[in-house]
Amino acid sequence: MKNGSSVYVHIPSELGFEKVAMSTASSMATLMGFSPDRIEDLKTAVAEACINAIEHGNQLNSSLSVGVVLSTNDDQLEVKVIDDGAGIAAAPAAPDIDRKMHGEEDPRGMGMFLIQALVDEAEWHQGPPGKSFVRLVIKLNKESQ
């Protein structure tokens, strides 16, 4: 695959469509030669980023779409997931299974934690409508980890 190749996907702000972005990311990573386990990591991270964009960024507003830009750069795949929300100022605390099991913490709220845990880089950028995004990167040279 040519270095600098990009693919743009726009998905409706409807839960379930994150699987379209997930499949696209999987195809790109396969073309780049990522291992199956890293591709599974990427698929989950991209799905969670899209779910956050659909639910929190675009508030499930069917008139808005979520943009997903996948770019190859050197030996890495970068994925930007863009929505119309205000963005995230700070990452929430890591989920605490003990607190969840005692009813002291919402059972949900694990998406950002999983994204950070599964990819090599994850950054959240705040911006005006249509400009807030999360940027994920997975690197080929981290294959041995």
Next chain:
Amino acid sequence: MQATTKVTQRTATSASGSAVGILALSGDISSASKDAILGAYQALDGTTPAKVLLDFTSVDYINSSGIAIVIQMLLEASKSGSRTIAIFGLSPHFQKVFTMVGINKYAALHGNEAAALASL
């Protein structure tokens, strides 16, 4: 647009000879799965064995909202104090993800049904 979740119930016998209830999940496990999964769990009556296995062998996709539903089920089981839940059939990736969020602390993760039944 979310794919449906199916849950079927069956029983099996553990290596120690005790009855085990199995809830076999299939399809996608997401926020849309809540009624199917928690409904199936809540429908288990007093005749259902105290040991319950969740079978993920035929599950295609799980997201964090789906994992949260599993946590809710574990919370219900914990509150009841009378039921033990274990899990089998997760892909290696989702065994890793379930471990990352700590579910393995409250439900043992097994590779397949035979391994799960052997542990009970």
